[in-house]
Amino acid sequence: MNLLKSAFIVFAFSTFVSCTKKDDPVVSNDLDGLxxxxxxxxxxxxxxxxxxxxxxxxxxxxxxxxxxxxxxxxxxxxxxxxxxxxxxxxxxxxxxxxxxxxxxxxxxxxxxxxxxxxxxxxxxxxxxxxxxxxxxxxxxxESSKRVVETFTGSDNNTYILALVNPTTPAVAVNDISMVLYKMESMTSFVIVDGYTIKIDPRMTSMGNHTSPNNVNLTQGTDKMYYGKLSLTMTGYWKINLQLQDASETIVKGEAVTDTNEGSSIYFELEF
The missing domain is CATH 2.60.40.1080 (Immunoglobulin-like)
Structure with missing residues:
Protein backbone atom coordinates (compact mmCIF):
# COMPACT_ATOMS: atom_id res chain seq x y z
CA MET A 1 0.00 0.00 0.00
CA ASN A 2 2.84 2.38 0.89
CA LEU A 3 4.56 1.59 -2.39
CA LEU A 4 1.37 2.31 -4.31
CA LYS A 5 0.86 5.53 -2.41
CA SER A 6 4.44 6.64 -3.06
CA ALA A 7 4.17 5.81 -6.77
CA PHE A 8 0.94 7.80 -7.01
CA ILE A 9 2.55 10.83 -5.34
CA VAL A 10 5.55 10.70 -7.71
CA PHE A 11 3.23 10.36 -10.73
CA ALA A 12 1.01 13.22 -9.57
CA PHE A 13 4.01 15.48 -8.90
CA SER A 14 5.63 14.75 -12.28
CA THR A 15 2.31 15.35 -14.05
CA PHE A 16 1.92 18.67 -12.21
CA VAL A 17 5.45 19.75 -13.15
CA SER A 18 5.08 18.80 -16.82
CA CYS A 19 1.70 20.53 -17.06
CA THR A 20 3.05 23.62 -15.34
CA LYS A 21 5.99 23.83 -17.76
CA LYS A 22 3.71 23.31 -20.73
CA ASP A 23 1.16 25.89 -19.63
CA ASP A 24 3.60 28.55 -18.47
CA PRO A 25 3.34 31.51 -20.86
CA VAL A 26 6.41 32.22 -22.96
CA VAL A 27 7.60 35.74 -22.23
CA SER A 28 9.12 37.41 -25.27
CA ASN A 29 10.77 40.80 -25.54
CA ASP A 30 9.87 42.60 -28.76
CA LEU A 31 12.98 44.76 -28.39
CA ASP A 32 15.46 41.85 -28.37
CA GLY A 33 18.15 42.53 -30.97
CA LEU A 34 16.89 46.06 -31.62
CA GLU A 142 22.98 55.63 -47.46
CA SER A 143 23.27 51.85 -47.14
CA SER A 144 26.78 50.52 -47.67
CA LYS A 145 25.54 48.24 -50.45
CA ARG A 146 22.90 48.57 -53.15
CA VAL A 147 19.72 47.17 -51.56
CA VAL A 148 16.94 49.22 -53.20
CA GLU A 149 16.09 49.99 -56.82
CA THR A 150 13.74 52.68 -58.15
CA PHE A 151 13.08 52.43 -61.87
CA THR A 152 10.58 52.95 -64.67
CA GLY A 153 9.52 49.74 -66.40
CA SER A 154 8.72 49.21 -70.06
CA ASP A 155 5.05 49.58 -69.04
CA ASN A 156 5.81 53.18 -67.92
CA ASN A 157 5.13 52.33 -64.28
CA THR A 158 7.61 53.39 -61.60
CA TYR A 159 8.63 50.55 -59.28
CA ILE A 160 10.44 50.38 -55.95
CA LEU A 161 12.11 47.03 -55.24
CA ALA A 162 13.93 46.44 -51.96
CA LEU A 163 15.94 43.56 -50.51
CA VAL A 164 14.64 42.27 -47.15
CA ASN A 165 16.74 39.14 -46.54
CA PRO A 166 19.35 37.76 -46.21
CA THR A 167 20.76 40.30 -43.75
CA THR A 168 23.50 37.86 -42.73
CA PRO A 169 24.31 35.84 -45.89
CA ALA A 170 26.17 32.55 -45.61
CA VAL A 171 27.91 30.05 -47.87
CA ALA A 172 24.69 28.09 -48.41
CA VAL A 173 21.38 28.25 -50.19
CA ASN A 174 19.95 31.31 -48.44
CA ASP A 175 16.34 32.33 -48.08
CA ILE A 176 15.92 35.56 -50.03
CA SER A 177 12.99 37.95 -49.77
CA MET A 178 12.04 41.33 -51.25
CA VAL A 179 9.20 43.82 -51.29
CA LEU A 180 7.88 45.26 -54.56
CA TYR A 181 5.84 48.46 -54.86
CA LYS A 182 4.43 50.56 -57.69
CA MET A 183 4.24 54.32 -57.38
CA GLU A 184 0.74 55.67 -58.06
CA SER A 185 1.67 59.25 -57.16
CA MET A 186 4.35 61.12 -55.24
CA THR A 187 2.60 60.15 -52.00
CA SER A 188 0.95 56.82 -52.86
CA PHE A 189 2.65 53.43 -53.26
CA VAL A 190 0.89 50.08 -53.64
CA ILE A 191 2.15 46.50 -53.37
CA VAL A 192 2.53 44.76 -56.73
CA ASP A 193 0.85 41.35 -56.94
CA GLY A 194 1.60 38.31 -59.05
CA TYR A 195 4.99 39.21 -60.51
CA THR A 196 8.20 37.15 -60.60
CA ILE A 197 11.60 38.51 -59.62
CA LYS A 198 14.35 36.63 -61.47
CA ILE A 199 17.77 36.48 -59.84
CA ASP A 200 21.22 35.67 -61.24
CA PRO A 201 23.98 36.06 -58.60
CA ARG A 202 27.47 36.65 -59.97
CA MET A 203 30.96 37.07 -58.50
CA THR A 204 32.24 39.85 -60.71
CA SER A 205 35.81 39.53 -59.41
CA MET A 206 35.91 35.78 -60.08
CA GLY A 207 35.19 35.57 -63.79
CA ASN A 208 31.56 36.61 -63.24
CA HIS A 209 30.66 33.04 -62.31
CA THR A 210 27.19 32.21 -61.03
CA SER A 211 25.91 29.53 -58.64
CA PRO A 212 23.54 26.54 -58.79
CA ASN A 213 20.14 25.95 -57.17
CA ASN A 214 18.84 29.52 -57.22
CA VAL A 215 15.05 29.90 -57.15
CA ASN A 216 13.34 33.00 -58.56
CA LEU A 217 11.14 34.97 -56.17
CA THR A 218 7.36 34.66 -56.20
CA GLN A 219 4.80 36.27 -53.94
CA GLY A 220 3.83 34.79 -50.59
CA THR A 221 0.57 35.13 -48.70
CA ASP A 222 2.01 38.08 -46.73
CA LYS A 223 2.60 39.93 -50.04
CA MET A 224 6.41 39.73 -49.83
CA TYR A 225 8.38 37.89 -52.51
CA TYR A 226 10.39 34.76 -51.60
CA GLY A 227 13.02 32.62 -53.31
CA LYS A 228 16.36 30.88 -52.80
CA LEU A 229 19.80 32.45 -53.24
CA SER A 230 22.82 30.19 -53.61
CA LEU A 231 26.14 31.66 -52.47
CA THR A 232 29.05 29.29 -52.98
CA MET A 233 31.85 31.34 -51.38
CA THR A 234 32.47 34.46 -49.34
CA GLY A 235 33.14 37.77 -51.06
CA TYR A 236 31.28 40.32 -53.16
CA TRP A 237 28.17 39.15 -55.01
CA LYS A 238 26.15 41.12 -57.54
CA ILE A 239 22.54 39.88 -57.58
CA ASN A 240 21.34 40.63 -61.11
CA LEU A 241 17.59 41.16 -61.31
CA GLN A 242 14.83 40.93 -63.88
CA LEU A 243 11.26 41.95 -63.10
CA GLN A 244 8.64 39.86 -64.88
CA ASP A 245 4.95 40.78 -64.80
CA ALA A 246 1.98 38.42 -64.52
CA SER A 247 1.90 37.94 -68.31
CA GLU A 248 5.57 36.83 -68.20
CA THR A 249 6.80 40.02 -69.88
CA ILE A 250 10.11 41.39 -68.61
CA VAL A 251 9.38 44.99 -67.63
CA LYS A 252 12.91 45.77 -66.42
CA GLY A 253 16.32 44.11 -66.29
CA GLU A 254 18.45 42.09 -68.68
CA ALA A 255 19.73 38.53 -68.68
CA VAL A 256 23.44 37.92 -68.09
CA THR A 257 25.06 36.51 -71.24
CA ASP A 258 28.49 36.16 -72.81
CA THR A 259 28.08 39.66 -74.21
CA ASN A 260 26.21 41.24 -71.26
CA GLU A 261 27.95 41.05 -67.88
CA GLY A 262 25.08 42.33 -65.77
CA SER A 263 21.56 43.68 -65.50
CA SER A 264 20.70 47.35 -65.22
CA ILE A 265 18.94 46.57 -61.91
CA TYR A 266 20.75 44.63 -59.20
CA PHE A 267 21.47 44.26 -55.49
CA GLU A 268 24.80 43.76 -53.72
CA LEU A 269 25.91 41.45 -50.93
CA GLU A 270 29.34 41.05 -49.38
CA PHE A 271 30.35 38.80 -46.51
Missing amino acids: TLATTLTNNTHKIALYTASGKFQTGYNAIYVQVKTTAGTVVNNATISWTPTMHMMGMTHSCPASAISKNKGYLVFQMAGTDDEYWTLTINYTIDNIAYTVTDTIAVS
Whole structure:
Protein backbone atom coordinates (compact mmCIF):
# COMPACT_ATOMS: atom_id res chain seq x y z
CA MET A 1 0.00 0.00 0.00
CA ASN A 2 2.84 2.38 0.89
CA LEU A 3 4.56 1.59 -2.39
CA LEU A 4 1.37 2.31 -4.31
CA LYS A 5 0.86 5.53 -2.41
CA SER A 6 4.44 6.64 -3.06
CA ALA A 7 4.17 5.81 -6.77
CA PHE A 8 0.94 7.80 -7.01
CA ILE A 9 2.55 10.83 -5.34
CA VAL A 10 5.55 10.70 -7.71
CA PHE A 11 3.23 10.36 -10.73
CA ALA A 12 1.01 13.22 -9.57
CA PHE A 13 4.01 15.48 -8.90
CA SER A 14 5.63 14.75 -12.28
CA THR A 15 2.31 15.35 -14.05
CA PHE A 16 1.92 18.67 -12.21
CA VAL A 17 5.45 19.75 -13.15
CA SER A 18 5.08 18.80 -16.82
CA CYS A 19 1.70 20.53 -17.06
CA THR A 20 3.05 23.62 -15.34
CA LYS A 21 5.99 23.83 -17.76
CA LYS A 22 3.71 23.31 -20.73
CA ASP A 23 1.16 25.89 -19.63
CA ASP A 24 3.60 28.55 -18.47
CA PRO A 25 3.34 31.51 -20.86
CA VAL A 26 6.41 32.22 -22.96
CA VAL A 27 7.60 35.74 -22.23
CA SER A 28 9.12 37.41 -25.27
CA ASN A 29 10.77 40.80 -25.54
CA ASP A 30 9.87 42.60 -28.76
CA LEU A 31 12.98 44.76 -28.39
CA ASP A 32 15.46 41.85 -28.37
CA GLY A 33 18.15 42.53 -30.97
CA LEU A 34 16.89 46.06 -31.62
CA THR A 35 18.49 49.45 -30.91
CA LEU A 36 16.80 52.80 -30.44
CA ALA A 37 17.02 54.79 -33.68
CA THR A 38 15.20 57.96 -32.61
CA THR A 39 12.45 59.29 -30.35
CA LEU A 40 9.68 61.63 -31.48
CA THR A 41 8.17 63.72 -28.67
CA ASN A 42 5.05 65.83 -28.22
CA ASN A 43 3.43 67.25 -25.08
CA THR A 44 1.90 63.94 -24.02
CA HIS A 45 4.01 61.06 -25.33
CA LYS A 46 7.39 59.83 -26.46
CA ILE A 47 7.35 57.67 -29.60
CA ALA A 48 10.47 55.49 -29.66
CA LEU A 49 11.49 53.87 -32.96
CA TYR A 50 13.77 50.82 -32.89
CA THR A 51 15.66 49.09 -35.71
CA ALA A 52 18.24 46.32 -35.90
CA SER A 53 21.04 48.77 -36.73
CA GLY A 54 19.87 51.65 -34.55
CA LYS A 55 19.46 53.89 -37.58
CA PHE A 56 17.42 54.38 -40.74
CA GLN A 57 19.04 53.53 -44.08
CA THR A 58 18.10 53.48 -47.74
CA GLY A 59 16.18 50.33 -48.54
CA TYR A 60 13.98 48.19 -46.31
CA ASN A 61 13.78 49.17 -42.62
CA ALA A 62 11.90 46.94 -40.17
CA ILE A 63 10.81 49.20 -37.30
CA TYR A 64 9.31 48.65 -33.87
CA VAL A 65 7.24 51.56 -32.53
CA GLN A 66 6.88 52.02 -28.77
CA VAL A 67 4.57 54.63 -27.27
CA LYS A 68 5.34 55.95 -23.79
CA THR A 69 3.88 58.69 -21.67
CA THR A 70 6.22 61.58 -20.93
CA ALA A 71 6.63 59.99 -17.49
CA GLY A 72 7.96 56.82 -19.13
CA THR A 73 5.00 54.44 -18.84
CA VAL A 74 4.60 52.15 -21.89
CA VAL A 75 1.22 52.43 -23.62
CA ASN A 76 0.10 49.08 -25.03
CA ASN A 77 -3.28 49.95 -26.57
CA ALA A 78 -2.32 52.58 -29.14
CA THR A 79 -3.49 52.31 -32.75
CA ILE A 80 -0.66 53.72 -34.87
CA SER A 81 -0.11 54.88 -38.45
CA TRP A 82 2.72 56.84 -40.06
CA THR A 83 3.56 59.10 -43.01
CA PRO A 84 7.18 59.56 -44.17
CA THR A 85 7.90 62.65 -46.28
CA MET A 86 11.03 63.58 -48.21
CA HIS A 87 11.50 67.35 -48.46
CA MET A 88 13.41 68.23 -51.64
CA MET A 89 14.11 71.50 -53.34
CA GLY A 90 10.71 72.63 -54.61
CA MET A 91 8.89 69.31 -54.07
CA THR A 92 8.03 66.58 -51.59
CA HIS A 93 7.41 62.87 -51.93
CA SER A 94 6.80 59.86 -49.71
CA CYS A 95 8.01 56.24 -49.80
CA PRO A 96 6.53 52.73 -49.45
CA ALA A 97 5.23 52.23 -45.91
CA SER A 98 3.53 49.21 -44.41
CA ALA A 99 0.65 49.24 -41.98
CA ILE A 100 1.70 48.98 -38.33
CA SER A 101 0.53 45.76 -36.65
CA LYS A 102 1.37 44.94 -33.03
CA ASN A 103 3.71 47.96 -33.04
CA LYS A 104 5.70 46.54 -35.99
CA GLY A 105 6.01 47.76 -39.56
CA TYR A 106 8.51 48.80 -42.21
CA LEU A 107 9.51 51.75 -44.36
CA VAL A 108 11.40 51.61 -47.68
CA PHE A 109 13.52 54.73 -48.18
CA GLN A 110 14.53 55.31 -51.81
CA MET A 111 17.13 57.95 -51.01
CA ALA A 112 19.24 59.26 -48.16
CA GLY A 113 18.73 62.61 -46.51
CA THR A 114 21.15 65.53 -46.58
CA ASP A 115 21.36 68.90 -44.84
CA ASP A 116 19.25 70.47 -47.60
CA GLU A 117 16.97 67.55 -48.48
CA TYR A 118 15.62 65.62 -45.53
CA TRP A 119 13.01 63.16 -44.29
CA THR A 120 10.32 63.84 -41.73
CA LEU A 121 8.09 61.22 -40.12
CA THR A 122 4.57 61.89 -38.90
CA ILE A 123 3.12 59.43 -36.38
CA ASN A 124 -0.65 59.50 -35.91
CA TYR A 125 -1.97 57.39 -33.05
CA THR A 126 -5.15 56.88 -31.05
CA ILE A 127 -5.38 55.90 -27.38
CA ASP A 128 -8.79 55.33 -25.79
CA ASN A 129 -10.49 57.12 -28.71
CA ILE A 130 -8.30 60.20 -28.32
CA ALA A 131 -6.20 61.14 -31.38
CA TYR A 132 -2.61 62.37 -31.12
CA THR A 133 0.08 63.27 -33.63
CA VAL A 134 3.79 64.03 -33.71
CA THR A 135 6.12 65.03 -36.57
CA ASP A 136 9.88 65.37 -36.56
CA THR A 137 12.92 65.11 -38.79
CA ILE A 138 14.63 61.73 -39.03
CA ALA A 139 18.11 60.93 -40.33
CA VAL A 140 18.29 58.47 -43.23
CA SER A 141 21.77 57.40 -44.31
CA GLU A 142 22.98 55.63 -47.46
CA SER A 143 23.27 51.85 -47.14
CA SER A 144 26.78 50.52 -47.67
CA LYS A 145 25.54 48.24 -50.45
CA ARG A 146 22.90 48.57 -53.15
CA VAL A 147 19.72 47.17 -51.56
CA VAL A 148 16.94 49.22 -53.20
CA GLU A 149 16.09 49.99 -56.82
CA THR A 150 13.74 52.68 -58.15
CA PHE A 151 13.08 52.43 -61.87
CA THR A 152 10.58 52.95 -64.67
CA GLY A 153 9.52 49.74 -66.40
CA SER A 154 8.72 49.21 -70.06
CA ASP A 155 5.05 49.58 -69.04
CA ASN A 156 5.81 53.18 -67.92
CA ASN A 157 5.13 52.33 -64.28
CA THR A 158 7.61 53.39 -61.60
CA TYR A 159 8.63 50.55 -59.28
CA ILE A 160 10.44 50.38 -55.95
CA LEU A 161 12.11 47.03 -55.24
CA ALA A 162 13.93 46.44 -51.96
CA LEU A 163 15.94 43.56 -50.51
CA VAL A 164 14.64 42.27 -47.15
CA ASN A 165 16.74 39.14 -46.54
CA PRO A 166 19.35 37.76 -46.21
CA THR A 167 20.76 40.30 -43.75
CA THR A 168 23.50 37.86 -42.73
CA PRO A 169 24.31 35.84 -45.89
CA ALA A 170 26.17 32.55 -45.61
CA VAL A 171 27.91 30.05 -47.87
CA ALA A 172 24.69 28.09 -48.41
CA VAL A 173 21.38 28.25 -50.19
CA ASN A 174 19.95 31.31 -48.44
CA ASP A 175 16.34 32.33 -48.08
CA ILE A 176 15.92 35.56 -50.03
CA SER A 177 12.99 37.95 -49.77
CA MET A 178 12.04 41.33 -51.25
CA VAL A 179 9.20 43.82 -51.29
CA LEU A 180 7.88 45.26 -54.56
CA TYR A 181 5.84 48.46 -54.86
CA LYS A 182 4.43 50.56 -57.69
CA MET A 183 4.24 54.32 -57.38
CA GLU A 184 0.74 55.67 -58.06
CA SER A 185 1.67 59.25 -57.16
CA MET A 186 4.35 61.12 -55.24
CA THR A 187 2.60 60.15 -52.00
CA SER A 188 0.95 56.82 -52.86
CA PHE A 189 2.65 53.43 -53.26
CA VAL A 190 0.89 50.08 -53.64
CA ILE A 191 2.15 46.50 -53.37
CA VAL A 192 2.53 44.76 -56.73
CA ASP A 193 0.85 41.35 -56.94
CA GLY A 194 1.60 38.31 -59.05
CA TYR A 195 4.99 39.21 -60.51
CA THR A 196 8.20 37.15 -60.60
CA ILE A 197 11.60 38.51 -59.62
CA LYS A 198 14.35 36.63 -61.47
CA ILE A 199 17.77 36.48 -59.84
CA ASP A 200 21.22 35.67 -61.24
CA PRO A 201 23.98 36.06 -58.60
CA ARG A 202 27.47 36.65 -59.97
CA MET A 203 30.96 37.07 -58.50
CA THR A 204 32.24 39.85 -60.71
CA SER A 205 35.81 39.53 -59.41
CA MET A 206 35.91 35.78 -60.08
CA GLY A 207 35.19 35.57 -63.79
CA ASN A 208 31.56 36.61 -63.24
CA HIS A 209 30.66 33.04 -62.31
CA THR A 210 27.19 32.21 -61.03
CA SER A 211 25.91 29.53 -58.64
CA PRO A 212 23.54 26.54 -58.79
CA ASN A 213 20.14 25.95 -57.17
CA ASN A 214 18.84 29.52 -57.22
CA VAL A 215 15.05 29.90 -57.15
CA ASN A 216 13.34 33.00 -58.56
CA LEU A 217 11.14 34.97 -56.17
CA THR A 218 7.36 34.66 -56.20
CA GLN A 219 4.80 36.27 -53.94
CA GLY A 220 3.83 34.79 -50.59
CA THR A 221 0.57 35.13 -48.70
CA ASP A 222 2.01 38.08 -46.73
CA LYS A 223 2.60 39.93 -50.04
CA MET A 224 6.41 39.73 -49.83
CA TYR A 225 8.38 37.89 -52.51
CA TYR A 226 10.39 34.76 -51.60
CA GLY A 227 13.02 32.62 -53.31
CA LYS A 228 16.36 30.88 -52.80
CA LEU A 229 19.80 32.45 -53.24
CA SER A 230 22.82 30.19 -53.61
CA LEU A 231 26.14 31.66 -52.47
CA THR A 232 29.05 29.29 -52.98
CA MET A 233 31.85 31.34 -51.38
CA THR A 234 32.47 34.46 -49.34
CA GLY A 235 33.14 37.77 -51.06
CA TYR A 236 31.28 40.32 -53.16
CA TRP A 237 28.17 39.15 -55.01
CA LYS A 238 26.15 41.12 -57.54
CA ILE A 239 22.54 39.88 -57.58
CA ASN A 240 21.34 40.63 -61.11
CA LEU A 241 17.59 41.16 -61.31
CA GLN A 242 14.83 40.93 -63.88
CA LEU A 243 11.26 41.95 -63.10
CA GLN A 244 8.64 39.86 -64.88
CA ASP A 245 4.95 40.78 -64.80
CA ALA A 246 1.98 38.42 -64.52
CA SER A 247 1.90 37.94 -68.31
CA GLU A 248 5.57 36.83 -68.20
CA THR A 249 6.80 40.02 -69.88
CA ILE A 250 10.11 41.39 -68.61
CA VAL A 251 9.38 44.99 -67.63
CA LYS A 252 12.91 45.77 -66.42
CA GLY A 253 16.32 44.11 -66.29
CA GLU A 254 18.45 42.09 -68.68
CA ALA A 255 19.73 38.53 -68.68
CA VAL A 256 23.44 37.92 -68.09
CA THR A 257 25.06 36.51 -71.24
CA ASP A 258 28.49 36.16 -72.81
CA THR A 259 28.08 39.66 -74.21
CA ASN A 260 26.21 41.24 -71.26
CA GLU A 261 27.95 41.05 -67.88
CA GLY A 262 25.08 42.33 -65.77
CA SER A 263 21.56 43.68 -65.50
CA SER A 264 20.70 47.35 -65.22
CA ILE A 265 18.94 46.57 -61.91
CA TYR A 266 20.75 44.63 -59.20
CA PHE A 267 21.47 44.26 -55.49
CA GLU A 268 24.80 43.76 -53.72
CA LEU A 269 25.91 41.45 -50.93
CA GLU A 270 29.34 41.05 -49.38
CA PHE A 271 30.35 38.80 -46.51
